[in-house]
Amino acid sequence: MVGELNSSQILTIIEGIGKSKEKLLLILLAIQNASGKNSVEEEWAKIVASELNLPLSKVYDVLTFYAMFSTEPRGKYVIEICKSTPCYINKSDAIAKIFEEQLGIKVGETTKDQQFTLLYTACVGACDIGPVAKIGEDVYGDLTQTKIIDIIRKYQGALSCQK
């Protein structure tokens, strides 16, 4: 398990990418990816703001503007089901339902063990294999109930290996 990020780790990430205002998105994405809970906490945002010499409000503006960021903790794996029309007309709502049943949560929620968050997303550019779900960088297409069960098992397996 990835532990809580501490301020020296945040500083290392910032140093690694470069202390420039233009790198703000990249820095915040890197922090979010390293957080283990797919989010950027206020404390971390404060460090970024002071290192880049930006007002915190500016960092908050960016964090809340872009859909990929979250200021609330999310699951280790964020499952994003595309609901744009090319996927929707290929029954992405039924796919969402299967994920909901399998994970025991509704879209927008996180499992009790903090492992999975289920969300809708806009088009991820994989309309040729819709309906799709994106988990981290991986996109899974032509989803069916069997495929979804396999996918969830795969991620659960990855989790139990880490424990």
Next chain:
Amino acid sequence: MSKIVRLISKNCNNITPESVEEYVHAGGFEGLKKAFTQDPTEIIAEIKTAKLLGRGGAAYPAGAKWEHLLHIPEFPKYIVCNADEGEPGTFKDKLLLSQDPLGVIEGMIIAGYVFNSNDGYIYIRGEYAAIQRSFQKAIDHAIESGYLGNNILGTKFDFHIHIVTGAGAYVCGENSALLNSIEGKAGRPRIKPPHLAEVGLFSMPTLVNNVESFANIPLIVQMGGEKYLSYGTKDSGGTKLVCLSGHVAKRGVYEIPFGVTLRDIIYDPQIGGGIANNKKLKFFHLGGQSGPCGIPEQLDTPYCYKALRSVGLSVGSGAVVVVDESVCIIDYLKGVTEFFIHESCGKCTPCREGNWQMYKILRKFQEGVAVQEDFHVMKRLTDTMTNASFCGLGQSAAVALTSCLKYFRDEFEAHIQKQCPADHCFIGRERGE
């Protein structure tokens, strides 16, 4: 006339994408070498002759855009490639970025040479994180082989390409919003004028073109504008990558010469292969969520900017979402509107509130509580959004709805009578909200 061609997609799935050696072997960098022997004005003249219209969706003539920037005396100038492909139903830039990155890079270097610019930025959407890494590899290899970086091919011309990541915001596909995002800010659009050619990235003169537009540049330079134009029609030069999705048998990206018909694109066995599962075509949605919908009666329209425009359709990004008879038009438009609610940046009222009100009216139709007056309200709303929105997002958000009101008025009327011709509404079925 062949219905598919391999011009800008010729390397896709044929060579190792990041290999400079294989790219050169396939004829790569010939455009750049030729460009170095030409005067910038000559290159721009070829692009004008080629009638290359912006491939991102706005169809702005690339030659005119380049000419405008050439005459601006301030330096440094910046070259920006818009790879924030977020238009639903569009996945053609992904093909070029992942399968032929060096073609895009070559186009950007030629632009750098034309404008005597030393820095190019490519803004790749955050959802394509893996592509950002493979694209970086292609950049590194190009530098190692002397095609990029300092003193390119011994010409003393320096050009560097920097990758910038998006973080999930459709509005950043709008060029001025994209520049704000590169600067590390929230991607809200800027007021224009000033034009981006005058006040662009870091307030300097800037060229912004789409991935596919840049990929076309080396070809135009290499074969000449005249030859390039001849692939398409006399007003729409060259070829277009179209993205087929939805209820079509063979979904995917196809390169077609302008001038083939919509019927060819959807039904030709080499291209779409017809409607999946032997269903009937109901409509097709062109150019992304911000584009208009067309009906089967329009299938014989040639796919080119002018002919499509003459029947109220458009090329847009190249998306062709094919929809069969099982889909309810109200339900579909509700999906489109939900997308715009989610993606509106909130800066201007017509877009932020207009989409939301539109959604509420569509829900009234779906719940069988709409009244005749709602048609007037929708008309007023769409007019306001189209004319008073701050940027292209809001201005085009009602395009699909307007086209559907024209062709599917009966279906709207039926919903007032609590009837859904597609048997989707009023049967207590649960749908994803």
